[in-house]
Amino acid sequence: MRSNQSRFALLGLLSMGAMSGYDLKQLSSWSVGHFWRESYGQIYPVLKDMTQAGLIRRKTDKTTGRPERHVYSLTPAGRKELNQWLARPVVDEVPRSELLLKLFFGGLAPVSVSQDHIAEHRKRNTQALAEYAEIRKRLDRECGNDPRKPFWLMTLSYGESMANAAMQWCDQTLSELG
Amino acid sequence: MRSNQSRFALLGLLSMGAMSGYDLKQLSSWSVGHFWRESYGQIYPVLKDMTQAGLIRRKTDKTTGRPERHVYSLTPAGRKELNQWLARPVVDEVPRSELLLKLFFGGLAPVSVSQDHIAEHRKRNTQALAEYAEIRKRLDRECGNDPRKPFWLMTLSYGESMANAAMQWCDQTLSELG
């Protein structure tokens, strides 16, 4: 059975409303985009699989001109699958970090190489914080008093915590490096 | 050309001394283990590829009884490849987080589900901190005044920073939830 992980991300997004593959990509890019990305090359095949498995159903909007819009929505089986996944414990995996790998072997190159990597990392975290601020605004604008909002904010504040900690580490490490 | 990422991890480890596939696994598990993991199913094929590509060379230790030990060491070409990789900018990718995905959709289930996920995450970070402390000790014991030690410590302190920030976030979020 294909795409265990992506499957649930898409099911979750579809729980927010019926959507096309294109819509899923758009919505995911800002809502869960800072900790979960999907490509079209993954989205379309997985939607097909899940339709066959009866987890979602598809309706076709006839639009004049443009290609047809395939709108997917959860079936009861899909909703059940999603809830079961939610309750299962998180599998803990060590995410690979190219940055840390390069720093670990930093002694092989001039210090400036490591300094550059760290400076770049700092910059990216600054940018991330700016994006989080945008998302926060958008959430306040578009999702006023949705009961799910606290959960969405939780993931945002996680990102913010990590980014802030990363920046502090960058500053301290850069100063130690000289 | 196979295994772009693992390639460099293994080249890096081999820069610390000639080693067998088995040794690479052992060494990596504690040295870079908290941000980089390799499986044997990846290590052995990649070693084969890199040998053919001339980045490493292999010598066979005849041991009585036990299977032969294949000890790999860097060639000048391998060293060059490693140095070029070190200097290239880090590709930034969004690591997927099953935890955050589950929390994002937490509104679909009882709050206790999310609370459990967070509590478990907290526990894992506590354990991680304990492991980092062990590595720190081991580093002091075995690598007294190695000039590369500051770089190794850098990656450790990164892990500690992240783990501490994660725990603070867990505490705060749990208190807000309940």
Add this chain to the structure above:
DNA sequence: CGTAGCATGTAAGTTGTTACATGATTCG
């Protein structure tokens, strides 16, 4: 005598990315 550690590797399957292929509409 059983279990853990030493030691190497393969095969099959899963998961995911990138590039390709297509083509209309809308806005500046």
Add this chain to the structure above:
DNA sequence: CGAATCATGTAACAACTTACATGCTACG
């Protein structure tokens, strides 16, 4: 009129995991 957006999908490849297959030695 060119670029961005809407919109769907496939094919080829890349990367990685898991389970399997083998078998010795040292220790308790």
